Amino acid sequence: MRLKHIFDGLILIALAFAPFYLSAYHLSLLGRFLAVAILSLGLVLTWGWGGILSLGQGVFFGLGGYVLAMHMKLESLAPGDLPDFMMWSGLDHVPAWWAVFRSSGLTLACVVLVPMAAAAVLGWLMFHRRVGGVYFALITQALALAFSTLLISEQAYTGGFNGLTDFTTILGQSVNGPNFGRGLYWVTLSLLTVSFILCQWLRQTNFGKVLVAIRDGENRVRFLGYNAMAFKTVAFAVGGALAGISGALYTLHLGDISPAMVGVVPSIEMVIAVAVGGRESLTGAILGTLLVNFGKDWISSAIPELWLFVMGALFVLVVTVMRGGLAGLVELPFWIMKSRRHKKARSVQSASPAEEEAEAHKVIKA
Numbered sequence: 001m002r003l004k005h006i007f008d009g010l011i012l013i014a015l016a017f018a019p020f021y022l023s024a025y026h027l028s029l030l031g032r033f034l035a036v037a038i039l040s041l042g043l044v045l046t047w048g049w050g051g052i053l054s055l056g057q058g059v060f061f062g063l064g065g066y067v068l069a070m071h072m073k074l075e076s077l078a079p080g081d082l083p084d085f086m087m088w089s090g091l092d093h094v095p096a097w098w099a100v101f102r103s104s105g106l107t108l109a110c111v112v113l114v115p116m117a118a119a120a121v122l123g124w125l126m127f128h129r130r131v132g133g134v135y136f137a138l139i140t141q142a143l144a145l146a147f148s149t150l151l152i153s154e155q156a157y158t159g160g161f162n163g164l165t166d167f168t169t170i171l172g173q174s175v176n177g178p179n180f181g182r183g184l185y186w187v188t189l190s191l192l193t194v195s196f197i198l199c200q201w202l203r204q205t206n207f208g209k210v211l212v213a214i215r216d217g218e219n220r221v222r223f224l225g226y227n228a229m230a231f232k233t234v235a236f237a238v239g240g241a242l243a244g245i246s247g248a249l250y251t252l253h254l255g256d257i258s259p260a261m262v263g264v265v266p267s268i269e270m271v272i273a274v275a276v277g278g279r280e281s282l283t284g285a286i287l288g289t290l291l292v293n294f295g296k297d298w299i300s301s302a303i304p305e306l307w308l309f310v311m312g313a314l315f316v317l318v319v320t321v322m323r324g325g326l327a328g329l330v331e332l333p334f335w336i337m338k339s340r341r342h343k344k345a346r347s348v349q350s351a352s353p354a355e356e357e358a359e360a361h362k363v364i365k366a
Helices: 002-016 024-049 057-075 084-088 096-102 104-128 133-153 180-204 206-223 228-254 264-277 282-302 304-320 325-349 353-365
Strands: none
Touching: 002 180, 002 282, 024 057, 024 180, 024 206, 024 228, 024 264, 024 282, 057 096, 057 104, 057 133, 057 228, 057 264, 096 104, 104 133, 104 228, 133 264, 180 206, 180 228, 180 282, 206 228, 264 282, 264 304, 264 325, 282 304, 282 325
């Protein structure tokens, strides 16, 4: 465990000093992928520890991104002006549900609360009916498709297929400033670290232990008197909140948010990244997210049509051969060392008094 903490610390140090040895382009990519890693931590909580496989995390990712994007669009406008796509669509005023996001404080709160509330409602509806497994995964996947379709169809309010773009300021700071990218990167890394600590703490609490027990045997946990639905709903809501934060940060890094980022394919890619890294490991989920997304950027740039085949091959490889992902390979030496220590301790404890006395005599004679 101590070696694992050292390993995590070295990764954090390397990431913290990244602005000093990476180019602006690669730093932007790294910051963007670290933002997605916050969502991956939520998937570890819900899927890895809770057994709740969601193929629709893009919905909560999109809710967080659109909430922040709406605020940035309004912040850059003079009083009485309309966003460009609203004028093109024939609107003559900003809708009331848009206007509430003029407040920066309310917007930052809604980045967390809106996706969390949506996940909590969906989770309660599904878990109350005891919907789980592949049925839950398919329903969330259909929800992601419906959400992206809704965003495209409501062009007057969401920007349609193009989404929301052309941001100039955030909290009064220019997004085009020379130091904005570096500051945003450190903010993203800080929020990722806080999210990591939060998830690690939850895993060690009774909540985390019961959640894992529900994954391994929900009926047994229910027979012991625990409300499995409540535990799963809370876990899913926390995962939704982390996805909302991830979407807001990703929108800031990229400079836009569109339906293409919240549909079925992005949601599946998020799950594959966590599976590659290790769905039960927080560190593995982060490394898997970075590896898959950097690989996607490189392969898509070199051979665009090859990426979908690589993604499918990765998923098959993880499912059939590397079920523990990269984390399983990294943690294997630590598991072997721990197993040997346990065997040695058992052999010492199993020694009879006569054997211990004989061993003591040998030592004295020597």
